Amino acid sequence: MSSVAQVGVGALLVFVVLPGVIILVLTLIRCQQYPEKSFKNNLFNVLLAPLRFLRLGPYKGRISIDKAMKYAVKKSKLTDFGDIRFIESYKAMENSAVHQKLRLSNLGYISHSLEMNETMVRRLKMLDYLKKHEEILKIPECVWAMSDELPVHMSFLYTIYCDYENFTKNVTADHCNRAYDYYKKVLQLLSYCQGEAGAANNSKDPRRWMLKSPMHMFMIPQIAHTFPDAKIILTHRHPVSAVPSMCSLVKSLHQLYYENESRDDHLIGKEIARISGDLLANCNKQIEEANFQHVDSVYEELIKDPIASVRKIYAKFNWPFTVEYEKILREFLAEDAKKRESQKKNRRADKLHTYTPEEFGLTAEELSSGLFKEYIDRYNIPMSRG
Numbered sequence: 061m062s063s064v065a066q067v068g069v070g071a072l073l074v075f076v077v078l079p080g081v082i083i084l085v086l087t088l089i090r091c092q093q094y095p096e097k098s099f100k101n102n103l104f105n106v107l108l109a110p111l112r113f114l115r116l117g118p119y120k121g122r123i124s125i126d127k128a129m130k131y132a133v134k135k136s137k138l139t140d141f142g143d144i145r146f147i148e149s150y151k152a153m154e155n156s157a158v159h160q161k162l163r164l165s166n167l168g169y170i171s172h173s174l175e176m177n178e179t180m181v182r183r184l185k186m187l188d189y190l191k192k193h194e195e196i197l198k199i200p201e202c203v204w205a206m207s208d209e210l211p212v213h214m215s216f217l218y219t220i221y222c223d224y225e226n227f228t229k230n231v232t233a234d235h236c237n238r239a240y241d242y243y244k245k246v247l248q249l250l251s252y253c254q255g256e257a258g259a260a261n262n263s264k265d266p267r268r269w270m271l272k273s274p275m276h277m278f279m280i281p282q283i284a285h286t287f288p289d290a291k292i293i294l295t296h297r298h299p300v301s302a303v304p305s306m307c308s309l310v311k312s313l314h315q316l317y318y319e320n321e322s323r324d325d326h327l328i329g330k331e332i333a334r335i336s337g338d339l340l341a342n343c344n345k346q347i348e349e350a351n352f353q354h355v356d357s358v359y360e361e362l363i364k365d366p367i368a369s370v371r372k373i374y375a376k377f378n379w380p381f382t383v384e385y386e387k388i389l390r391e392f393l394a395e396d397a398k399k400r401e402s403q404k405k406n407r408r409a410d411k412l413h414t415y416t417p418e419e420f421g422l423t424a425e426e427l428s429s430g431l432f433k434e435y436i437d438r439y440n441i442p443m444s445r446g
Contacts, residue, residue: 132180152230158223168317301444329420
């Protein structure tokens, strides 16, 4: 073999094969450490490690609301963020002791940074559009929504629940009122873009916004402040299923952004159970004090007979339940059943989404007693099937 050929083979080994083997080994080690993450996820986390170590590319500087705002100004060429008091709640989350202990994965760092940056870009563009089209603000609203003005990104959810006292101390009622006021403008903008305002409006009655998020239950007085004619639909599920389900969601979102070492599953369970008990004890009272029209829907009844449950809601709010609408619902349910069955067949048993109270340091007994028992008895909630 000639010297040139030997050099070529040596270079191939040194610059291609050896790095490839090292990357594969590191990826396999990481797969053992973080089995809940896919091979591809772990591979990308390994590949991005040198960039983060050297603080290059997306890893320059610390993620913060200030940095996100600077990025947004540069990208959009706009500068008016409106009422900048929203910064206070973001900084409260960033400086939280719980959040400071979290360790972003290499992919999670990029995802969290993108969320922050694009939220600020969206804010600048939306406020600029509203200034140019003031007629948008005349569109009426009749339902409630959640605002991006509060730090309620998926990457903050673990911190919110596991440091809830700090969150409520720094994110005040005034912050939440402004957040809903801001989000009302978002809904008005979306309605406008759908042709439901001004000369482009073909209907004098814009369609209802129907929005779903557990976060709204924490802010009933703030919803009343911005949407006094809102209608509330409360779905009730047995705490033995509902609380671990929320815990599992928080855990899953943590896994998207952070390394497992910085997560405490039992802390998630303890805090979500405590917060949920207080919330379920006070939510109905707040709804009645706000004089909202509302209807209760038990989860098991909804699953057993969706059409009857929807009909009950429409009757409560005096909405027309037409033959045409029932046909649309039945077609949707039939198609959804096919999709779910297909997903079950294609999904491996070890990939099915399951959770138990014990996984989060809880028991079925404690989720069925005290404030939870009062809630279960009030609405006659059966144990969920899953």
